[in-house]
Amino acid sequence: MAHGPNPSPQPKESVRQILGALHAERLKTMDPAALKINIDQRATLVATADRAGFVKAGDLAAPFTLPEVDGGQLELDALLAKGPVVLIFFRFAGCPACNLALPYYQRNLAPALKDPGATLIAVSPQVPERLVDIKRRHDFDFAVASDLGNALGRRFGILYSFDEASKAAAIARGSSIGEVTGAGTWELPMPTVVVIGQDRRVRFADVSPDWMVRTEAEPVIEAVRGLTLASAAE
Numbered sequence: 001m002a003h004g005p006n007p008s009p010q011p012k013e014s015v016r017q018i019l020g021a022l023h024a025e026r027l028k029t030m031d032p033a034a035l036k037i038n039i040d041q042r043a044t045l046v047a048t049a050d051r052a053g054f055v056k057a058g059d060l061a062a063p064f065t066l067p068e069v070d071g072g073q074l075e076l077d078a079l080l081a082k083g084p085v086v087l088i089f090f091r092f093a094g095c096p097a098c099n100l101a102l103p104y105y106q107r108n109l110a111p112a113l114k115d116p117g118a119t120l121i122a123v124s125p126q127v128p129e130r131l132v133d134i135k136r137r138h139d140f141d142f143a144v145a146s147d148l149g150n151a152l153g154r155r156f157g158i159l160y161s162f163d164e165a166s167k168a169a170a171i172a173r174g175s176s177i178g179e180v181t182g183a184g185t186w187e188l189p190m191p192t193v194v195v196i197g198q199d200r201r202v203r204f205a206d207v208s209p210d211w212m213v214r215t216e217a218e219p220v221i222e223a224v225r226g227l228t229l230a231s232a233a234e
Contacts, residue, residue: 015104015214019097023212034169041166045190045209053157055194059202064152066123066145069132074121074145080198083117084227086220089153089192091211092126092181093134101191101214103138108217110142116228119143125150125189127182153189158207162186191215195223203227 120142195204204223
């Protein structure tokens with residue numbers, strides 16, 4: 001019996017392609033002046049980021065507690081008793097890129113973390129009563145937590161402030177980012193993924209000054225697998 005050629009494997013979903021499509025759509029539909037402010041701010045952040053100050057592999061993560069948007073507290077040491085912790089820092093519930101990136105992680109990262117017993121937490125400085133919206137909108141099965149006062153983001157060296165053009169544009173639209181998040185400042189975290197091992201050592205860290213660039217799922221999965229394989233060999 002003759003058989004046709006084997007079907008080609010389906011390409012893996014890529015957050016880079018997803019956000020690239022968002023940027024392409026903006027090029028066609030967004031007001032050019034507003035788009036330029038957005039692009040210029042991102043370019044400035046890439047050019048001026050203090051990469052030496054970013055959280056990095058080998059750092060020791062001090063204990064922290066974050067409020068989860070559905071109630072309760074997420075304590076690092078209690079979570080590490082069960083397995084590694086994966087933190088995904090994002091900007092705020094209404095951020096368009098975040099509303100594409102976090103569902104990507106729901107599809108491509110969260111399922112792979114279940115067997116190793118890792119805890120996935122999406123983290124934003126937005127206050128819980130406003131941040132809960134993004135969890136409800138996408139029905140996330142992972143935790144979403146508030147980094148109140150940007151305390152953890154500051155410790156990890158991943159915060160940025162709006163430049164003057166971005167501030168003016170936000171005020172012209174009727175609100176500051178501090179009002180949107182409830183944090184009262186112009187600071188937000190750069191998109192960041194941090195994997196913390198059960199010894200509280202950071203085993204993987206990826207910080208993107210450009211919020212339209214996010215970490216792919218695969219290197220995060222590999223980092224967690226490496227931790228669990230090392231634990232099994234002990």
